[in-house]
Amino acid sequence: MLELNFVTVAFFVFSLITLGGGWGVVTNKNLFRGTIWLMVSLFGVAGLFLTLSAPFLAAVQILVYIGAIAILFTFAVMLTRSLTNLRERYYRTWVNVLGAGALFLLLVLGVIAPVWIANPDRALPVSDQVVRTVDFGVALASGEGFVLPFEVASLLLTAAMIGAIVIARDADEA
Amino acid sequence: MDCVGLCDVLAQAGWDRGLAQFLSLFVGVILVSGLPLVTVIFLIWVERKVAARIQDRLGPNRVGPFGLLQTFADLIKLLIKEDITPAAADRLLYNAAPILSFASVVLIWAVVPFTPYHIGTDLEIGALYFVAVASLGTLAVMTAGWASNNKYALLGAFRVVALLVSYEIPLVFALIVPVLLAGSMSMMDIVHAQAGMWFVFMAPLAMVLFFVSSQAETGRAPFDLIEAESELVAGFNIEYSGMKFGMFFAAEFLHVFTNGILLAVLFFGGWQGPLANEPLIAFVWLGIKGSLLYFVSLWMRNTLPRLRIDQVMRFNWFFLVPLSIVQLLVIAGLVMILKEIGLVPLNAQGHIDLASASFLSMLPMTLVLFFANVLIALPVVQWLRENGRKLRERDEQRTRRAIAANAAGAVGD
Numbered sequence: 001m002l003e004l005n006f007v008t009v010a011f012f013v014f015s016l017i018t019l020g021g022g023w024g025v026v027t028n029k030n031l032f033r034g035t036i037w038l039m040v041s042l043f044g045v046a047g048l049f050l051t052l053s054a055p056f057l058a059a060v061q062i063l064v065y066i067g068a069i070a071i072l073f074t075f076a077v078m079l080t081r082s083l084t085n086l087r088e089r090y091y092r093t094w095v096n097v098l099g100a101g102a103l104f105l106l107l108v109l110g111v112i113a114p115v116w117i118a119n120p121d122r123a124l125p126v127s128d129q130v131v132r133t134v135d136f137g138v139a140l141a142s143g144e145g146f147v148l149p150f151e152v153a154s155l156l157l158t159a160a161m162i163g164a165i166v167i168a169r170d171a172d173e174a
Numbered sequence: 175m176d177c178v179g180l181c182d183v184l185a186q187a188g189w190d191r192g193l194a195q196f197l198s199l200f201v202g203v204i205l206v207s208g209l210p211l212v213t214v215i216f217l218i219w220v221e222r223k224v225a226a227r228i229q230d231r232l233g234p235n236r237v238g239p240f241g242l243l244q245t246f247a248d249l250i251k252l253l254i255k256e257d258i259t260p261a262a263a264d265r266l267l268y269n270a271a272p273i274l275s276f277a278s279v280v281l282i283w284a285v286v287p288f289t290p291y292h293i294g295t296d297l298e299i300g301a302l303y304f305v306a307v308a309s310l311g312t313l314a315v316m317t318a319g320w321a322s323n324n325k326y327a328l329l330g331a332f333r334v335v336a337l338l339v340s341y342e343i344p345l346v347f348a349l350i351v352p353v354l355l356a357g358s359m360s361m362m363d364i365v366h367a368q369a370g371m372w373f374v375f376m377a378p379l380a381m382v383l384f385f386v387s388s389q390a391e392t393g394r395a396p397f398d399l400i401e402a403e404s405e406l407v408a409g410f411n412i413e414y415s416g417m418k419f420g421m422f423f424a425a426e427f428l429h430v431f432t433n434g435i436l437l438a439v440l441f442f443g444g445w446q447g448p449l450a451n452e453p454l455i456a457f458v459w460l461g462i463k464g465s466l467l468y469f470v471s472l473w474m475r476n477t478l479p480r481l482r483i484d485q486v487m488r489f490n491w492f493f494l495v496p497l498s499i500v501q502l503l504v505i506a507g508l509v510m511i512l513k514e515i516g517l518v519p520l521n522a523q524g525h526i527d528l529a530s531a532s533f534l535s536m537l538p539m540t541l542v543l544f545f546a547n548v549l550i551a552l553p554v555v556q557w558l559r560e561n562g563r564k565l566r567e568r569d570e571q572r573t574r575r576a577i578a579a580n581a582a583g584a585v586g587d
Contacts, residue, residue: 032320036267039313059302067309067342071335074316078328133298133359 010051018044031077039070056133206294210283214428218245221427221472228476255416263413264321271318272414272421278310279429286435287362288460289445289453300361301353304436305346308391311429312338315410318422322413330409333483334393340490341390341397347498348384351377351505352440357526365444367528371536374441376543379501379551381441383494388433389471390486392426396478397486434468435460442467497554504546512539 021041028034042065049058139145184194219234219242226233234241259268284294285303297303312335319331353359355376356367367373374381390397411422438444442463445456481489509526512518517538519531528536 030264033264033267036317055297055299056302059299059306062306063302063309067306067312068339071312071316071339074320075335078320 007051010047014044014047014051016044017041017047020044031080032074035070035073035077038073039066042066042070053131056136202294206283207280210280210428210432213431214424215245215249216242217427217431217468218248218424221430224469224472225476228473249420252417252420257416257418258413260323260413262323264323267317267321268413269418271314271321272418272425274317275311275314276421276425276428278307278314279425279432281307281310282432282436285361286432286439287365287444289456290450291453292457293362296360296362299359301349301359301364301440305342305349309338309342311391311425318414319410322410324413327410327412330412334410336483337393337397337486338391340487341387341494344383344490344494344498345387345391347495347502348380348387349440350502351380354502354506354509355526356528361439361444363529365439365446368443368446369529370531370533371528371540372441372443372446376540377441377501377505377547378544379497379547380505381437383498383501384440385433385437385467385471387490387494388437389474390490392429392433394426394430394471394475396474396481398475398480430471431464431468434466434471435464437467438463493558497550501547501550504550505543508543508546509539512542517542 018041021037021039021044024037025034025041028037042061046058046061046066049055049061140150141147181194181198184197185191189197222244223233223241234244237243237247259265282304285297285300287293287296315334315338316331319327319329319334322328352364352373355373356364358364358367364373411419414422438460444463445460447456447459450456450459509518513520513526519527519535519539521527521530
């Protein structure tokens, strides 16, 4: 069953960081602290990527989510009217509870169901091969791999960036 | 995991293998993180001495021989100073920010290859790890600025974040060049690939771009508008006192030296040099190269005036970013073409492989890449000169008009 080794311990530590950070985000009355907790949570996710031996994704997680997106969050938060001691609450608690419960159930089912209803005849053996970052890069850039979706995604991002610049520009700035 | 070095010695002496492994890793962690901590004490002395000499002063010379113990005196002063937390500050974040700031610099040292055999951890994604960890520094500054609850601190923090986020772009584009040439993001592989030829000869522009943008990342002159004393009092760390201020201070000094070391690793062959098989000599080579580059950075800091925020931003977005994209595209394209012609040393799988290549086999490729860089640099330098002249003329005209208007006003009165 559950083998208690280094990876297992790391998994539980990072899960705790991720969930604890999430708890901090939703319970904090101070918006700035909330964003900091969000970063803690994202950091935990980066750790989970590491336990899955995907160091590239872990580094990108920190670089993009903590280093860029969360920093933008702090900017956005500072533009809001009241930062600290939020008193306004969202009152429709029952809808929230039901929605969150349903989502969680779906998630648990999605993870557990394949274990129960698996067809042993069609199961693939667990691969010993460790996928390295190089393989990931080759898969993204080679013709047989995912080069088309990769390029489409970059085109979409470029379009979004140009759109942001156009919107942010003053009208008289031509 | 293999068991070598200290781990092997302990295992031979009859220790439990797991415990021996843990202990040797633990000692390694302490050494790698302790080295920068000790270095920074002397760096502060070096920096003050160099700054003094450039400005025709003597610098610290009272405490100890040549003032060597001055930093220790300062350290004791910082430690016993009253530790003030402003009443309106966010206590938790206020205290966490200096730690995060210093950690973001020390963490970089985990992937610095000191010798052919000694490296904190040879991550497969070393270069990316450096960028990711350095981005945590931005977060520390933002947290410090906000948690201090002071408008000067917050203004300073806004400036830093704008600066850091912008200058990260040319930094990463310059960093991709050594990664591309080495065919690996591991710092150790990057150094090994420079056995025949340093990358600075293949990509001098990338080296300059990395240097300039890393200088901006540390917030040093001419990019020191973060703590512009004359406008912002002290910038984001205005409310900090005692050792908490000391940690920001040490982080900044260490960051400059760390960038010198990284520049040496990425473009100047790291520990490569004659007799580099000997760990101690290899370590000395890295130290010499890093220190020389560090000196250039101090030199710049003490001779250039501060830029305004709009100048800094213009310089980045209209000059560094386009230039870094162009040089990356040119180098990547040329390497592809050279690969087809057969001028690039390849390994059995047909991937670029410079680690086992000799100086002569890398020479044609180096020459082509070098001349491509010069071809990009020539019009750029020309454009810079003309642009500079135009700006100067405009300023002079404005001054002349102001003087004339003043004189007219005086007569009319």
